[in-house]
Amino acid sequence: MIALILNDTTITGYGLKVACELALPEDDLSGQSSSTATAEKGFKPKRLKVSLNIKYEDADVLSTILLLSSATDSDTGKRTVYNIDNQTASAFGVRQVRFTDRVAAQEMEGSHAWSVNFTLLEHLSTSEKIESQRLEQSDSNLAAADQATADDSQNNTTWLDKLLSHLDGSLANENGS
Structure with missing residues (x-):
């Protein structure tokens, strides 16, 4: 079973998928010409897009995700940074993450479960x-x-x-x- 571990909390569900992306932004410098010149805009933090299905009887898993996503550091007021343990994250060299963008849960028709999606942003x-x-x-x-x-x-x-x-x-x- 694929699992996502944030600090000491294991997030599991059926159909858990983690996709990682590394943005490589650049600007086109060609103007009106056919040149392929570009300006690199640096490397941005990697994003892990997590999707899983959680059965209604496992509502505590969804509650845990919501608690983790809204947790903040009491000193700085910033979102909590988590150590991550996941094969995809490891393959991309991601060691620490924090929740970003949104956490979404949608009822799945006929299967008594939620389809849950959230994004984790690489920290440092x-x-x-x-x-x-x-x-x-x-x-x-x-x-x-x-x-x-x-x-x-x-x-x-x-x-x-x-x-x-x-x-x-x-x-x-x-x-x-």
């Missing part, structure tokens, strides 16, 4: 981590450059102060003799 994607590391490196390089400029500025001021002090002393000696 690999691309996001790489970009964050690049920004941190860039910030540290800028801070180092700023410090070097400040040090140079201090050294120049110190050198200038020494020169002016020497000239001042020399002029004082000339006037005193």
